[in-house]
Amino acid sequence: MAANTVHRTSLPVPGHSEVNIGSLLSLGKDFSKITTPVIFNEPLSFLQRIAEYMEYAKLLRLASLETCPIARLQYISAFAVSGLASNWKRFGKPFNPLLGETYELQRNDFRIICEQVSHHPPISAFHAENEDYVFHGNIHPKLKFCGKTIEIHPKGMVTVILLKWNETYTWQNVNCILHNFLVGQIWMEQQGILEIKQHGGINLKAELCLKTAGWNNKDLHRVEGFIVDQNGKQLSYLYGKWTEYLRASTASLYEEMIERTKQKSKSSQNSLGHKKVLAKLNSLKVGTFKPLHQIAVDESDDYHCMKECTTDDLFESMILWEVTPRPSNCAEYFQFTAFAMTLNEIEQGMKENLCPTDSRLRPDIRKLENGDQDGAATRKVRLEEKQRDRCKIRNKKKVSSEWIPRWFEKRVNLYTGFNNWTYLGNYWDRNYDGIEDIF
Incomplete structure (x- = not known):
């Protein structure tokens, strides 16, 4: 294989491509x-x-x-x-x-x-x-x-x-x-x-x-x-x-996260009503990444404060590639x-x-x-x-x-x-x- 080489970090001159074709x-x-x-x-x-x-x-x-x-x-x-x-x-x-x-x-x-x-x-x-x-x-x-x-x-x-x-x-x-x-x-x-x-x-x-x-x-x-x-x-x-990036976790940990989320969501729905829960879910901001069943419920205030949980919050996961x-x-x-x-x-x-x-x-x-x-x-x-x-x-x-x-x-x-x-x-x-x- 080739020996260590210091490669260029830019092209000879700036340039860009037209995109409206x-x-x-x-x-x-x-x-x-x-x-x-x-x-x-x-x-x-x-x-x-x-x-x-x-x-x-x-x-x-x-x-x-x-x-x-x-x-x-x-x-x-x-x-x-x-x-x-x-x-x-x-x-x-x-x-x-x-x-x-x-x-x-x-x-x-x-x-x-x-x-x-x-x-x-x-x-x-x-x-x-x-x-x-x-x-x-x-x-x-x-x-x-x-x-x-x-x-x-x-x-x-x-x-x-x-x-x-x-x-x-x-x-x-x-x-x-x-x-x-x-x-x-x-x-x-x-x-x-x-x-x-x-x-x-x-x-x-x-x-x-x-x-x-x-x-x-x-x-x-x-x-x-x-x-x-x-x-x-x-x-x-x-x-x-x-x-x-791409990350990995065991399937069992994923299933545990799903079950926890379901339980918290069920508790919130009993208190708030299905329509209010859906409205709150739909108002959440999009995070850097949200997997399936990404919402957990924290019952700490009048609205039972909907907490956004990424997989990094819930998983013992490893980074495969960044x-x-x-x-x-x-x-x-x-x-x-x-x-x-x-x-x-x-x-x-x-x-x-x-x-x-x-x-x-x-x-x-x-x-x-x-x-x-x-x-x-x-x-x-x-x-x-x-x-x-x-x-x-x-x-x-x-x-x-x-x-x-x-x-x-x-x-x-x-x-x-x-x-x-x-x-x-x-x-x-x-x-x-x-x-x-x-x-």
């Missing part, structure tokens, strides 16, 4: 197939956005160190949730990868290689590893404009293998919804069921619900759910916000996290060994990063034309015109039964003979 889109149109102006882009390729999964790779190492299978799944769940955090307030569209484009990233504790293996439909494959785990998958993003919202569907299965335990975990990412693209303040939510299955152990499963904001935003960013066994028995309660605060100047740099700031930098001594198809070498992304929007737009058009020309040349050949990726090939995932693009294992040999010129 409604005028470009037709209702129900698949946004991933639209060529958008660079003013709507952030200076990263989608392959680099995939690499942001690894910002909290330490959670995979922590999972591999646990002797308890429930604890391992807790950390895997935290890793799955942490991969969503960098999306918060990131409204710029990453550049669509060119066919054959690659991106590599090495840090002290992991290395990852990504490749664009298909253009129609757009499919990105990735493979990350260290001595404790393997993390791989395919992402086939679909972006659809629907009235006032844009829905981002990150289709594809991702997989973690804990080598020491011979355990495999699989899941699909949830959808991201961007609201108010036409008028008003834009905001986002991740929503859906995040189901993480364990294979090869005792077949546990994490079932996490990423809540919709609701009419009063009380559930905005909220995550909660359980780890269950094969029979559906609840073993651990997980809760938090995908923008901030988000790293973003740089104070992130609003000036596309809302990038500190990790994202480093993804397009070419470190000292890197260029000699870098694959010629690496995203860092894309001239359009580099020009946008340097504040040259016009130059970025011109180079983007040229790259897309060059890609179409390469496709035409392949089609004219008598042999098969199908693109053959260099570093991945299709294989059946034994646990899901789906055909996935799987890493061939030879990228880090640094043999770039025959690499096609795509830039």
Whole structure:
């Protein structure tokens, strides 16, 4: 793995993405197939956005160190949730990868290689590893404009293998919804069921619900759910916000909290009447996080004072993951996290060994990063034309015109039964003979 390196803390020049793109889109149109102006882009390729999964790779190492299978799944769940955090307030569209484009990233504790293996439909494959785990998958993003919202569907299965335990975990990412693209303040939510299955152990499963904001935003960013066994028995309660943290408690403590809350609520209802209790509950301010059955009743005054209790008040819970605060100047740099700031930098001594198809070498992304929007737009058009020309040349050949990726090939995932693009294992040999010129 790469040695310790001091990475940059900002981009070369400030910049931001335009977000009102409604005028470009037709209702129900698949946004991933639209060529958008660079003013709507952030200076990263989608392959680099995939690499942001690894910002909290330490959670995979922590999972591999646990002797308890429930604890391992807790950390895997935290890793799955942490991969969503960098999306918060990131409204710029990453550049669509060119066919054959690659991106590599090495840090002290992991290395990852990504490749664009298909253009129609757009499919990105990735493979990350260290001595404790393997993390791989395919992402086939679909972006659809629907009235006032844009829905981002990150289709594809991702997989973690804990080598020491011979355990495999699989899941699909949830959808991201961007609201108010036409008028008003834009905001986002991740929503859906995040189901993480364990294979090869005792077949546990994490079932996490990423809540919709609701009419009063009380559930905005909220995550909660359980780890269950094969029979559906609840073993651990997980809760938090995908923008901030994930915590864990035993299911038994969760049930105790529910029972205490029910008893206190019942006592209050006998004194106040059901309608008054509901009115008081509805008047409560929204806290940093409130799980199901979050209200307890303190009978200390005339109204039997309704007390707001968070899970931290009621649980002996442990923090699995907390988000790293973003740089104070992130609003000036596309809302990038500190990790994202480093993804397009070419470190000292890197260029000699870098694959010629690496995203860092894309001239359009580099020009946008340097504040040259016009130059970025011109180079983007040229790259897309060059890609179409390469496709035409392949089609004219008598042999098969199908693109053959260099570093991945299709294989059946034994646990899901789906055909996935799987890493061939030879990228880090640094043999770039025959690499096609795509830039």
